[in-house]
Amino acid sequence: MEASVAISRAEGLGRTLRRDRWWVAPLSVAVGLGICGAYATWAIFQGRNYFAEPYLSPFYSPCLGAQCPEEIRLLEFGWWPMSPAILLMWVILGFRGTCYYYRKAYYRAYFIDPPACAVGEHRGHRYRGETAFPFVLQNLHRYFLYLSAFILAFLWYDSLKAFFFEDGFGVGVGTIVLLVNVGLLTGYTFGCHSLRHLVGGNVDCYSCAQFGDGRHRLWRGATFFNRNHMAWAWTSLIYVCLADLYVRLVASGIITDLRIL
Amino acid sequence: MSERTFRIYRGMQQQGEIVAYRVEISEGMVVLDALHDIQEQQAPDLAVRWNCKAGKCGSCSAEVNGMPRLTCMTRIDELPADQPITVTPMQAFPVIKDLVTDVSSNYAANKSIPAFKPRSPDAPDGSWRFYQYEVDRAQEFKKCIECFLCQDVCHVLRSHGKHEEFIGPAFLVRVAAYETHPIDVEDRSTYVKEHGGIGYCNITKCCTEVCPEHITITDNAIIPLKERVVDRHYDPLRRLIQMVRRTG
Ligand code: SF4
Ligand code: SF4
Ligand code: FES
Numbered sequence: 001m002e003a004s005v006a007i008s009r010a011e012g013l014g015r016t017l018r019r020d021r022w023w024v025a026p027l028s029v030a031v032g033l034g035i036c037g038a039y040a041t042w043a044i045f046q047g048r049n050y051f052a053e054p055y056l057s058p059f060y061s062p063c064l065g066a067q068c069p070e071e072i073r074l075l076e077f078g079w080w081p082m083s084p085a086i087l088l089m090w091v092i093l094g095f096r097g098t099c100y101y102y103r104k105a106y107y108r109a110y111f112i113d114p115p116a117c118a119v120g121e122h123r124g125h126r127y128r129g130e131t132a133f134p135f136v137l138q139n140l141h142r143y144f145l146y147l148s149a150f151i152l153a154f155l156w157y158d159s160l161k162a163f164f165f166e167d168g169f170g171v172g173v174g175t176i177v178l179l180v181n182v183g184l185l186t187g188y189t190f191g192c193h194s195l196r197h198l199v200g201g202n203v204d205c206y207s208c209a210q211f212g213d214g215r216h217r218l219w220r221g222a223t224f225f226n227r228n229h230m231a232w233a234w235t236s237l238i239y240v241c242l243a244d245l246y247v248r249l250v251a252s253g254i255i256t257d258l259r260i261l
Numbered sequence: 262m263s264e265r266t267f268r269i270y271r272g273m274q275q276q277g278e279i280v281a282y283r284v285e286i287s288e289g290m291v292v293l294d295a296l297h298d299i300q301e302q303q304a305p306d307l308a309v310r311w312n313c314k315a316g317k318c319g320s321c322s323a324e325v326n327g328m329p330r331l332t333c334m335t336r337i338d339e340l341p342a343d344q345p346i347t348v349t350p351m352q353a354f355p356v357i358k359d360l361v362t363d364v365s366s367n368y369a370a371n372k373s374i375p376a377f378k379p380r381s382p383d384a385p386d387g388s389w390r391f392y393q394y395e396v397d398r399a400q401e402f403k404k405c406i407e408c409f410l411c412q413d414v415c416h417v418l419r420s421h422g423k424h425e426e427f428i429g430p431a432f433l434v435r436v437a438a439y440e441t442h443p444i445d446v447e448d449r450s451t452y453v454k455e456h457g458g459i460g461y462c463n464i465t466k467c468c469t470e471v472c473p474e475h476i477t478i479t480d481n482a483i484i485p486l487k488e489r490v491v492d493r494h495y496d497p498l499r500r501l502i503q504m505v506r507r508t509g
């Protein structure tokens with residue numbers, strides 16, 4: 001026996017016996033989400049430079065409101081005075097905000113609950129998790145999924161429209177940017193835990209359920225995407241901002257879109 | 262051969278201290294080997310729980326450098342060589358002595374789970390028919406060795422002390438094993454919401470990170486159970502459909 005020191009069981013905010021750099025992950029998430037969130041908010045409130053024929057920024061699709069250029073306007077809400085993107089952003093924010101992955105990410109990074117595994121947190125407060133308001137509302141995630149699926153359909157439509165230029169069929173850098181974007185968003189949506197549950201996860205006995213075989217197949221498909229849901233969440237989030245940026249730069253004349261075909 | 266310093270918790274729940282020991286390390290040694298060495302050479306009264314030394318009985322759980330680990334599966338050469346190795350008892354449970362904790366709250370949680378309830382047999386000889394692909398989900402959960410490392414790391418138990426209100430990840434895994442089984446007919450969604458306290462889990466995934474059996478606890482057990490609870494208790498549209506069906 002060499003020496004003895006007073007016992008410290010690691011309790012209290014940030015206290016831990018861990019020796020690794022446990023704070024790197026929550027800090028990177030906090031910064032990453034912060035940057036993407038700040039860019040998206042800025043872009044949504046801009047209300048201009050979101051359309052460069054035939055490219056429409058994903059933040060502005062479907063385009064609702066009198067301000068939308070006629071060729072892309074879905075509905076004309078004359079009463080809406082602000083940027084058209086604001087009208088639908090709550091759907092996307094709600095979808096990502098109640099997503100099981102993002103919940104983990106921001107509970108750790110912003111609510112420090114817990115900051116990392118086996119690292120102390122506030123003990124004094126009455127922890128209620130997702131049993132009470134406001135976080136009990138996370139249970140409505142599937143409704144945001146339904147609404148987002150609707151928006152996703154429009155994004156597919158936009159990305160197909162991006163093949164049609166004034167002089168006919170073609171492919172520009174923007175076409176590829178929008179196509180990759182909608183592909184990533186689809187991968188993210190297909191891996192949604194609620195979708196995985198609804199398409200087949202809620203079945204116990206596939207051999208006795210109606211359409212059991214098909215539902216098991218769908219469940220396996222959703223499971224394939226779900227396995228890397230975090231990666232889909234991040235790449236689609238960063239990429240959607242970059243896609244908006246690309247359209248914005250073309251629309252404002254800072255760069256010219258390159259035609260490939 | 263090299264020597265390493267081990268800093269080990271010695272004492273009871275109310276009072277204890279970290280005591281340092283030097284141990285000679287040979288190749289392939291795991292933390293449990295070092296604890297046995299200390300027991301043999303320096304501190305015969307050191308309390309350690311262990312059994313299989315093969316990562317299968319789940320007895321030797323403790324915290325190595327602050328992380329919940331099976332001491333028999335933690336190789337010393339994978340720990341930072343320039344620092345002492347700290348071994349403490351699981352923090353989420355009361356200490357009985359040194360590294361041994363009282364894990365009986367887990368047994369109570371286990372008992373509260375509504376038992377497996379098979380449908381009536383499919384064949385006259387009293388047996389059932391189902392396919393392998395239908396039990397794949399449940400079989401992942403059957404790998405659980407009841408080491409309680411996930412219970413230990415879960416902040417709901419560890420930091421917030423909700424042992425009464427929340428059964429914890431290990432038992433949500435067990436509930437999921439029953440719930441997803443093709444011949445089980447019990448509905449545990451109300452149990453898991455009310456008694457199981459699944460809402461306390463904020464899906465921060467530490468349980469998944471520490472599970473030595475690599476069970477995808479959060480994604481495959483807890484979240485699907487949360488979705489079943491939503492079906493039953495939080496989805497207004499589904500409730501409406503069910504009401505219409507019932508009255509129709
Ligand atoms: S995911 Fe839930 S059960 Fe698992 S450690 Fe986190 S809070 Fe606990
Ligand atoms: S689920 Fe994993 S960590 Fe939890 S008790 Fe079982 S084997 Fe241990
Ligand atoms: S769980 Fe992430 S989108 Fe539904």
Ligand code: FES
Nearest residue numbers: 313314319321333
């Ligand atoms: S002694 Fe059995 S798991 Fe470690």
